[in-house]
Amino acid sequence: MKYFFCIIVVLGLLQHSEAQVYSTSSGTIKFFSKTTAENIDATNNQVKAALDAKTGNIEFAVSVNSFLFKKALMQKHFQENYMETIKFPKSTFIGSITDNTAVNYGKDGTYPVSVKGKLTMHGVNREVTIPGKVSISSKKALLSADFNVLLEEYKIKVPANNASQIAKSIKVSVDCSLQKK
Amino acid sequence: MSSIKLRILFIFTAVLSPAFLSAQQDSGFSLLGDEPxxxxxxxxxFKTTRVINLQSLELTDAGVMDVKINHRFGAVGLGSYEAFGLDNASVRIGAEYGIVPNLAVNIGRSSLGRMVDAGLKYxxxxxxxxxxxxxxxxxxxGAARTALTMMGxxxxYTAQLIAGRKETDRFSWQIAPSLLSGGTGQVIAMGVGFREKITPRTTFNAEYIPVFSRPEGRGNTGFYNSFSVGLDVETGGHVFQLHFTNSAGMAEPQFIAQTNGSWMSRGFRFGFNISRVFTVVNPDKFR
Known part of the structure; x- marks a missing residue:
C-alpha cells in the first residue's frame, strides 16, 4: 500500500512537470564576428529548445555542425580548428527564467526576462545570466536574446595569424519560436 | 530481522543515490530529453584535394574555385653547383571548380612536357x-596531352577510384587504384596515401604509387614508383604543401607512369603546392 502511494506521488510529479511545456526543433541561432578586416556570420536553423511555463526552466541544444556559413572553407575551419566538433558536437544551455512570475503565459504580450543557467560550449561549462525576451502569442512562445561570448572563456584559440579576422567577442543572437505541446 | 532489512535498504540508497544523481547530471536535460x-x-x-600529387578524398566545394600553383625543383642529387636542384623548376598552374555538390572539374598546364590536363572528380x-x-x-x-610532338x-586518359577513411581526428588514409590508357599502352597502378595531424593546422602526408603493369618497350623503361613525403600547412584560405618527391611532373600520366627519379640515387627533389580557394557562388545556392 505504501509503495502504491509512492508510485502515485511520483507519477503525479512527472505529469505535473510536463503540463505546460513549449518546444521546438527548428529554432534559430546566429552569430557575428566583426573586425575591421572581415565580418563573419553563420546561422543555425535546427536549434532544439524547450521552456516549462510552470517552473521557468529553459533548455537549448545545438548541433554545432549545423551552423551554415557564406564560405564553405570557413565552415570547415570553424568545425575543425575552432569548435572541434569531433570532440564537442553539441553546445547546450540549461537554466531557468529568474523572474518567471513576471511572464503571463495566458496573456499575449512581450515580457523582458533574465535567464540564468549553464552554457556549455567547446567542452567548457560556464554559469551565465542572459537578458532576453519572451513573447507570448496564442499558443506560441517566442524566445529572443542577444549576448556576447568571449572566445577565451570557452578555450577557443585563435592563432596570431587570424587574430585580425576573428573578433575576441562574438555576438550571439537567439530567435526561437516554441509551440505549446 | 527488520533492522537488517532497513540497514540493507539504507546502504543501497546511500550507494545508489549518488550514482543516480551523477547520471542525471550527465544527461542534463529534463525537458528536451536525451536524443541519439x-x-x-x-x-x-585531408587539408586539400591532393595528398601530395595524388587526388585525395577531398573535393572542391560547390561554387568554390581552388587555384593551385605547384613547383618542383631539380633533383637534390644535382649537387651544389645547381644549388641542389633549386636552379631548375617545373611548374603546374591549375584550377579546380566545384560545379555542383559532389562534382568538380579541374584543368592545369605543366611546363614539363608542355602538358595540358583536365578532369572530372565525382x-x-x-x-x-x-x-x-x-x-x-x-x-x-582525366585526360592529358603533351604539346611536344616528338613524344607523341x-x-x-586516367581513370581512378579513390577510397578511404578519416579514422580519427588526426589520421586519414586512402587507396587509389588507377588505370592510365593511351599513348603507348596501359599502365595499372595503386596509389596509397595517408595524413597524420601534427598540430591543428599542420599535417604530415605521405603517398606511394606502385605501378603493377606497364607496356613493354624502350619508351617505358627507366621509370620508378612515385614516392612523396611532406607537410601541409594551412593558413586561412591557403594551404601550403611542402614536400620531397621523386616525381618531376604533376599531371597524372607524369607522376604515376613516368617518374624518373630514384630515391636511392638522390633523384628526389623539393617541391611545393600552393592552394588558394575563392568563393565564387554563395553556398546558399546549393543548399
Whole structure:
C-alpha cells in the first residue's frame, strides 16, 4: 500500500512537470564576428529548445555542425580548428527564467526576462545570466536574446595569424519560436 | 530481522543515490530529453584535394574555385653547383571548380612536357560520423596531352577510384587504384596515401604509387614508383604543401607512369603546392 502511494506521488510529479511545456526543433541561432578586416556570420536553423511555463526552466541544444556559413572553407575551419566538433558536437544551455512570475503565459504580450543557467560550449561549462525576451502569442512562445561570448572563456584559440579576422567577442543572437505541446 | 532489512535498504540508497544523481547530471536535460547522437558527414579528411600529387578524398566545394600553383625543383642529387636542384623548376598552374555538390572539374598546364590536363572528380559516397557509411568513395577521370610532338601527342586518359577513411581526428588514409590508357599502352597502378595531424593546422602526408603493369618497350623503361613525403600547412584560405618527391611532373600520366627519379640515387627533389580557394557562388545556392 505504501509503495502504491509512492508510485502515485511520483507519477503525479512527472505529469505535473510536463503540463505546460513549449518546444521546438527548428529554432534559430546566429552569430557575428566583426573586425575591421572581415565580418563573419553563420546561422543555425535546427536549434532544439524547450521552456516549462510552470517552473521557468529553459533548455537549448545545438548541433554545432549545423551552423551554415557564406564560405564553405570557413565552415570547415570553424568545425575543425575552432569548435572541434569531433570532440564537442553539441553546445547546450540549461537554466531557468529568474523572474518567471513576471511572464503571463495566458496573456499575449512581450515580457523582458533574465535567464540564468549553464552554457556549455567547446567542452567548457560556464554559469551565465542572459537578458532576453519572451513573447507570448496564442499558443506560441517566442524566445529572443542577444549576448556576447568571449572566445577565451570557452578555450577557443585563435592563432596570431587570424587574430585580425576573428573578433575576441562574438555576438550571439537567439530567435526561437516554441509551440505549446 | 527488520533492522537488517532497513540497514540493507539504507546502504543501497546511500550507494545508489549518488550514482543516480551523477547520471542525471550527465544527461542534463529534463525537458528536451536525451536524443541519439546525430550523424553528420565527415569533413576535413585531408587539408586539400591532393595528398601530395595524388587526388585525395577531398573535393572542391560547390561554387568554390581552388587555384593551385605547384613547383618542383631539380633533383637534390644535382649537387651544389645547381644549388641542389633549386636552379631548375617545373611548374603546374591549375584550377579546380566545384560545379555542383559532389562534382568538380579541374584543368592545369605543366611546363614539363608542355602538358595540358583536365578532369572530372565525382564523390559517390561521403563517410558519416555514425559509420552508416564507413568510407568515402570518389572517382576521377582525366585526360592529358603533351604539346611536344616528338613524344607523341596522343591523349592519355586516367581513370581512378579513390577510397578511404578519416579514422580519427588526426589520421586519414586512402587507396587509389588507377588505370592510365593511351599513348603507348596501359599502365595499372595503386596509389596509397595517408595524413597524420601534427598540430591543428599542420599535417604530415605521405603517398606511394606502385605501378603493377606497364607496356613493354624502350619508351617505358627507366621509370620508378612515385614516392612523396611532406607537410601541409594551412593558413586561412591557403594551404601550403611542402614536400620531397621523386616525381618531376604533376599531371597524372607524369607522376604515376613516368617518374624518373630514384630515391636511392638522390633523384628526389623539393617541391611545393600552393592552394588558394575563392568563393565564387554563395553556398546558399546549393543548399
Amino acid at each position: 547522437a546525430e550523424s553528420s558527414k565527415v569533413e576535413n579528411t 564523390r559517390l559516397m561521403h563517410q558519416t560520423s555514425d559509420n552508416a557509411r564507413p568510407l568515402s568513395l570518389l572517382i576521377y577521370g 601527342s596522343e591523349f592519355v
